[in-house]
Amino acid sequence: MADTNKSDSPNIDDIQKTLEKQIAELRKEITKINKSISARGAEMLDDASEQASDFYETAATRASRTAQQLRSQAQAVSEVARExxxxxxxxxxxxxxxxxxxxxxxxxxxxxxxxxxx
Incomplete structure (x- = not known):
């Protein structure tokens, strides 16, 4: 029976070392995944910011054109009213x-x- 216990001990140590090595590898993989997700999130944020900026510029341009048209139409109505x-x-x-x-x-x-x- 003493031989059985001695042969089991190195086997348990080997299993423990293998599991610890696998856990360390999994931690490295999780770190890589987290970095990848973080980078992708930053890219998405940049894209969303750029789209919002484009939308704002388009809306501002349209609003400016509309205000200019309203001014010209108001001037025309004002001139007709004066005449x-x-x-x-x-x-x-x-x-x-x-x-x-x-x-x-x-x-x-x-x-x-x-x-x-x-």
Missing amino acids: NPGTTTAVVGVIGLLGFLAGLAVGQSMNDNSRRWY
Whole structure:
């Protein structure tokens, strides 16, 4: 029986050393994977930042063009209003009257049925 125990001891030590070596290799692999994931995350962040910057530039350009068009159209309307003050007054008056009538209609529709005029 003493021979059996002696032969088992080196075998257990060999197994333990093999397992420790495998664990060390796995740790190295995990470190490599973590570095790879970190690098890929940084690349994705850079790509997302670049896309956001491009989107912002496009939106800013479009907003600038839209503002410029609105200014030119407002100038055109202003010039027409200056050239035709009577027509402008009539148009503004009609729009005001239509707004007043629309408000009156909405107000009447929101009142109780008992307060309506019959």
